[in-house]
Structure formats: structure tokens, C-alpha cells
Amino acid sequence: MDGEQRALVLLREREFAVLFSARTLSMLAIAFAPVALAFGILDLPGATATTLSVVLAAESVAIVVFVLAGGVVADRYPRHRILQLAEWVNAAAHLALALMVMTRHAPTAGLAAAAAVSGTATAMVWPALTGIVPDVVPAAGLQQGNALLGLGGNIARVAGLVAGGVLVVAVGAGWSLVVAAALFLAGGALVSRLRPRWSSARDSSGSVLADLREGWVEFRSRQWLWVVVVQFSVLVMVWQAAHLVLGPVVAKQELGGPAAWTAVLTGESVGLIVGVLIALRWRPRRPILAVTLISFGAAPPYLLLGGHAPLWTVVLAAFVLGLCFDLFTVLWQTTIQREVPASAVSRVSSYDELGSLLLGPIGLLLAGPAAARFGAHPALVVCGLVMVATTLFALCFPSVRNLTSKGPAAPTGAARGVPGLVP
Structure with a gap:
């Protein structure tokens, strides 16, 4: 059975369909936030690129x-249940951000605190999401399951970026953040209906430190x-500086x-959709070599933006970046889920x-001061050169x-197959 057929069978399975719908709503909420938060903060009285850096760093920390x-x-x-709680906490955090932006009473400490709450919720999502996929998807369909979750999320990203950008321009950043909060709330309500039919055999009797040690050994x-x-630790450091701070600064000052920045983000999101469609079929024999080579696609948008290239070339490069990143994500997640025992996959994740x-x-934290001292373009x-290195x-x-x-x-404590998915 080919990738598209497996994907169609998965979408007819109730548990996966619920997870797919909930994750898509969550990604729609996430898509509303970046433009609204960046320009909502930059438009506040007295706010600078450093203010934005501090708020985003609080979430990242x-x-x-x-x-x-x-x-x-x-x-x-x-x-x-972990995913459900994380969605609702994110809803509360984004509502708090919206109120501060809309009332213009937005001390940096308050913005950073709300961002930190959102970051805490986000920290719960990725390990739970990586672990729950093998709980609801048979081993033969793991790559298609990961790709479908990415496809729904990326379609939501495109829709959310376009709608969010329009809303920011039309009525302000605050309302975009309110919409994001409502979507997080709806996503949490939907995921509460999820009843995984297979669960990894997890023993909760040991200590937290013992669990962490076992995960570290794996x-x-x-x-x-x-x-x-390690590669991505450095790459993400410079990517966050370029994508979340330096790029919006250049867009605000010159583009x-x-x-303009919504156009760049939309190009990236369209690339993410195309990357997922490729991932439904492509199964490289050496997946880690493939994902590493794909990482070269991260640098061009920022090299072009730093070199004063026309906006359309940056948008095109962002499309390629999105394509590469989603291929990376699907292949990387699938490899971890296949190589790591199911009982430890969330900790390894x-x-x-x-x-x-x-x-x-x-x-x-360094992006804002670097832009002030050396200029955003250099x-x-x-950032682009570090990504290549x-x-x-x-x-x-x-x-x-x-x-x-x-x-x-062969699965370990997870699904052993669904008729129609096993080749």
C-alpha cells in the first residue's frame, strides 16, 4: 500500500482523526500569534527590538x-490529558498577552511572564505529541501519521498567517491574540475527547530522577x-535570532x-505543505543523512535578507526553507519513534x-543588541553562515x-496493526 492510501485509511480512524483535528486547531492558534506578538510589542510606547527579544527569550527559557x-x-x-491541559494554559497566556497589548498597559515584566507561561505549556506538548502518535498509529503508518499531522498544521499555518496578518493590519495585534486564545481553548476541548486505544506500558512507580537517567541513557x-x-542547538539559536527578531526588524524598517513579514511567513508555510506531501511518499534509505543535508535549506532566507535582496527572493527562499524543515521534521520524528523503545520515546524526545x-x-537576547550595534543586515x-557551518x-x-x-x-506496547494499513 502506498503512502497516500495509508494516509486515507488513517484519516478514517476516529482516534487519529480527533488527534489530527485538535493539532490542526492548535497550529492555527500558533499561526495567529507570531505576527501579532511581534508587531504588537514593537508598536507599544517605548518598545524596541530588545523588548521583543526579552519577551521571546522568556518563552524560550x-x-x-x-x-x-x-x-x-x-x-x-x-x-x-497532558495535551489538553497544555492547550488550555496556552489559551490563558495568549488572552493575557492580548489584554496587555490592547490596553497598552504592557510592562515588559508582565509580557515576559505571560510568554513564560505559554512556554511552560509548550514544553509539555512536544514530548506528549511525539509519544502519542505510536499510541494511535500502527507501526506501518508512522511516517504517514506524522506527515498528516504536519499537513493539517501547515495548512492551518497558511490560513492563520494570512488571516492573522490581515487582522493585525485591520484592527490591531490584540484581536489576533484573542483569536489565538480562543483557538487554543477549542483545541483543548477537542483533544479531551481523545481515547488512545493503545498505550505504552509505563511504570510510574520509580523516581523522577530515575526516569530522567533512563531517558538520558537511551x-x-x-x-x-x-x-x-547539537547541530540544531546552534542552528536554532541563530534561527530564532534571525526569524523572530532580526527579520521583523528589517521588515518594519525597510519592507x-x-x-511584508506575513508574506515571508506565508511562503515558508506553503513550503511546509509541499514538504509534507513529499514526506508521504519519500522514504530515504539513510534518513539521518537526508535530514542533515536538508538542513542547508535553513540559511538562504537570512543570507538574502541580510544582503538587501528583493522581498520576492526572500519569500521564495522561505518557501524552500519550509519545504526542507517539514521533510526534516517528519523523517526525524519517524526515525526516533522507530529506533527508541515506546516506553521511553517521550523522554528521549x-x-x-x-x-x-x-x-x-x-x-x-543577543539579537536586539546586535541589531542596535552592528545593524540587522550584518x-x-x-546567522546564515553559522547555519551552514x-x-x-x-x-x-x-x-x-x-x-x-x-x-x-515491530511495535513495543503500541499498536500492532489496523486492517488496511499493514502492507
Whole structure:
């Protein structure tokens, strides 16, 4: 059975359909937030690029601090309940941000506190989401399940970015954040209906520290895993600086403001959709080599933006970036889910996320001051060059180049198959 047929069968399964719908709503909410938050803060009295850096760094720090706890919790307790709670906490955080932006009573400490609450909720999502997919999808359909979740999310991103950008221009950033809060609330209500039919055998009797040690052993024993995480720790640091701070600053100063940056983000989101469609079929024999080579696609948008290139070339490069990033995400998640025991996959995923995001706050905190001292354009060029260098670093390791795909693995405590999905 080919990838498209497996995807259609999955969408007819109730549990996966509920997870797909809830995740799509959540991604729609996330899509409303970046433009609204960036330009809502930059338009506040006295706000600067450094203000935006501090707020975004607060969210990033919270993710880094709490992501390991998220992995332990997701390997111990029902993952759908964790996702539900995280959606509702995110709704409350975005409503608080909206009220501060709309009333113009927005002290930096208050904005940072609300962003940190949102980051704490987000830290719970990724480990639980990575772990719940094998709980509702048979092994033969893992890649298609991950790709479909990405497809729904990316369609939502495009719709949300366009609608959010229009709403920011028409009525202001505050209302976009209100819509995001409502969507998070609806997503949480939907995921509360999820009843995974298969659960990994998780023992919650041990200590948290013992759980963390077991997860660390699983993580460090796979060289390809920790090497790519180190690569992405540096790449994400400079990507966050370029994408969340320096890019909006250049867009506001030179390209026309929110509409221009919305165009860049929309180009990226369309690329994400195309990347998912490719991921439904493409199964590289060496998936980790493939995802590493794909990482080169991260640099061009920021090199072009730093080099004063026309907006349309930046949008085109953002499309390629989106395509590469979604291929990376689907192949990476599927490889982890197949190579790591189901009982530890959320903890390994949390170490993955921790490592990938560990340096992110540094990039965000340095982005504003770097733009002020050296200019946003040189800082963007440096970010792009660092992305290229860190990808070359990862390619130096044999396990990154040589790990071969096992194909659909025999599950451990997860689904053993659904008629129509097993080849």
C-alpha cells in the first residue's frame, strides 16, 4: 500500500482523526500569534527590538527549563490529558498577552511572564505529541501519521498567517491574540475527547530522577541522535535570532511592516505543505543523512535578507526553507519513534527538544543588541553562515551518514496493526 492510501485509511480512524483535528486547531492558534506578538510589542510606547527579544527569550527559557519534566510526565501519565491541559494554559497566556497589548498597559515584566507561561505549556506538548502518535498509529503508518499531522498544521499555518496578518493590519495585534486564545481553548476541548486505544506500558512507580537517567541513557547511546541535536542547538539559536527578531526588524524598517513579514511567513508555510506531501511518499534509505543535508535549506532566507535582496527572493527562499524543515521534521520524528523503545520515546524526545532549544534564549537576547550595534543586515548574514557551518559539522560523523532505515518496526506496547494499513 502506498503512502497516500495509508494516509486515507488513517484519516478514517476516529482516534487519529480527533488527534489530527485538535493539532490542526492548535497550529492555527500558533499561526495567529507570531505576527501579532511581534508587531504588537514593537508598536507599544517605548518598545524596541530588545523588548521583543526579552519577551521571546522568556518563552524560550521556560521551554528549556520544563521540557525534561514534560518528557517524564508524558511517559508516566495519559498523553492526551497532558495535551489538553497544555492547550488550555496556552489559551490563558495568549488572552493575557492580548489584554496587555490592547490596553497598552504592557510592562515588559508582565509580557515576559505571560510568554513564560505559554512556554511552560509548550514544553509539555512536544514530548506528549511525539509519544502519542505510536499510541494511535500502527507501526506501518508512522511516517504517514506524522506527515498528516504536519499537513493539517501547515495548512492551518497558511490560513492563520494570512488571516492573522490581515487582522493585525485591520484592527490591531490584540484581536489576533484573542483569536489565538480562543483557538487554543477549542483545541483543548477537542483533544479531551481523545481515547488512545493503545498505550505504552509505563511504570510510574520509580523516581523522577530515575526516569530522567533512563531517558538520558537511551539518548546518549545513539550517536546520530545527539550529534544532530547539537547541530540544531546552534542552528536554532541563530534561527530564532534571525526569524523572530532580526527579520521583523528589517521588515518594519525597510519592507513595509507586517504585510511584508506575513508574506515571508506565508511562503515558508506553503513550503511546509509541499514538504509534507513529499514526506508521504519519500522514504530515504539513510534518513539521518537526508535530514542533515536538508538542513542547508535553513540559511538562504537570512543570507538574502541580510544582503538587501528583493522581498520576492526572500519569500521564495522561505518557501524552500519550509519545504526542507517539514521533510526534516517528519523523517526525524519517524526515525526516533522507530529506533527508541515506546516506553521511553517521550523522554528521549524531551532531551531532543531540550538540546535543540538550549541555546535559543541566547540568540534571542543577543539579537536586539546586535541589531542596535552592528545593524540587522550584518547580523542576519552571520546567522546564515553559522547555519551552514553547523550542518557541515554534523556531516563529519559516520553514524549521521550511515544509519539505514529499518522500515516499519515491530511495535513495543503500541499498536500492532489496523486492517488496511499493514502492507
